[in-house]
Amino acid sequence: MDRELEFIAVLPFKPRLKGMALTAEVKKSNHPVTLQISPENKFDIIPGIKSIDTSHMLIVKLTMHITHAGDKASLTKRCQSDKLLWEILGYLNTILFIAKFNDGNTKNTKEIRSVGIIDLLFYQLVVDGETQAMQGNSSFYAENQSLQTSLPHKTSVPSNEWYTLVRASELVERGYNSEGLLIAF
Numbered sequence: 314m315d316r317e318l319e320f321i322a323v324l325p326f327k328p329r330l331k332g333m334a335l336t337a338e339v340k341k342s343n344h345p346v347t348l349q350i351s352p353e354n355k356f357d358i359i360p361g362i363k364s365i366d367t368s369h370m371l372i373v374k375l376t377m378h379i380t381h382a383g384d385k386a387s388l389t390k391r392c393q394s395d396k397l398l399w400e401i402l403g404y405l406n407t408i409l410f411i412a413k414f415n416d417g418n419t420k421n422t423k424e425i426r427s428v429g430i431i432d433l434l435f436y437q438l439v440v441d442g443e444t445q446a447m448q449g450n451s452s453f454y455a456e457n458q459s460l461q462t463s464l465p466h467k468t469s470v471p472s473n474e475w476y477t478l479v480r481a482s483e484l485v486e487r488g489y490n491s492e493g494l495l496i497a498f
Contacts, residue, residue, distance in 0.1 A: 314380065314381060314382050315344070315378045315379070315380055316378065316379055316380075316381055316388075316440050316441050317376065317377075317378055317440070317441055318376070318377050318378065318379050318392075318401075318438065318439070318440050319374060319375070319376050319437075319438070319439040319440075320374070320375040320376075320377075320401050320405070320436065320437075320438055320439075321372070321373070321374050321436065321437045321439070322372070322373050322374075322375075322405070322433050322434075322435065322436040322437075323356060323367060323370050323371070323372055323433075323434045323435040323436070324370060324371040324372075324373060324428055324432060324433070324434065325370060325432055325434055326370070326371055326424040326425065326426065327367075327368070327369050327370055327371050327424060328371065328413075328421055328422050328423070328424045328425050329420070329421040329422075330350055330352075330412065330416060330421055330422065331352050333349070333350050333412065334347060334348070334349045334350075335347070335348045335350075335408050335411055335412055335415070336348075344377065344378040346375065346376070346377040346404045346408065347375070347376045347377075348373060348374070348375050348376075348404075348405065348408040348409070348412070349373065349374040349375075349376075350371065350372075350373055350412065351371075351372040351373070351374070353367065353372060354366065354367055354368040355367060356370075356372055356435075358435070358449075370434060373405065373409075375401060375404060375405055375408070377401070377404060379391075379397075379440070381440075388440060388445060389445050389446070392438045392440060392445035392446045393445070393446045395430065397438075398430060398436075399430070401438075402428060402429060402430065405428065406427045406428060409425050409427075409428070410425070410427075412425065413425045429487075430487065431450075431483065431484060431487050431489060433448070433450065434449065434450060435447075435448070435449040435450070436448060436449075450480075450483060477496060477497070478497060480496055481493045481494070481496040481497035484496060
């Protein structure tokens with residue numbers, strides 16, 4: 314059964330692109346993959362309750378279809394797997410480079426680069442209108458300290474040193490050993 318998947322992500326760079334929508338054909342699917350680049354400088358992390366400043370971050374929304382005939386629990390498990398995330402990132406990187414090529418002005422697109430899981434400051438996977446997975450990394454929360462104070466389960470904001478060490482350990486856990494050492498230093 315075909316299901317519509319939306320991948321909303323906040324990326325750690327902000328090209329000078331105006332909002333745009335691009336579509337690419339995917340060999341594995343008989344449905345097109347669409348990427349919307351948002352020109353907004355705010356992101357509703359808690360819709361209607363909490364917005365954050367993303368003036369130096371890029372917000373993208375990738376829409377595609379996946380085939381899944383299992384139950385809700387197996388769909389949630391699939392959406393939380395790194396395998397699906399890497400597949401989505403492959404499509405995202407391809408379409409980001411198409412956007413870079415189509416714009417043609419390196420002054421506007423020099424910040425666009427290939428992204429991996431560690432570059433996702435925040436992402437959300439929505440299948441058929443229901444959120445299946447959502448995650449933000451320590452860099453995202455470090456940049457948005459006001460978000461930390463608004464969440465009820467956090468009573469204080471950790472220091473910048475703590476964020477730096479957590480970021481370094483995340484890099485090492487993902488196999489980016491030299492980058493983790495550099496950040497930790």
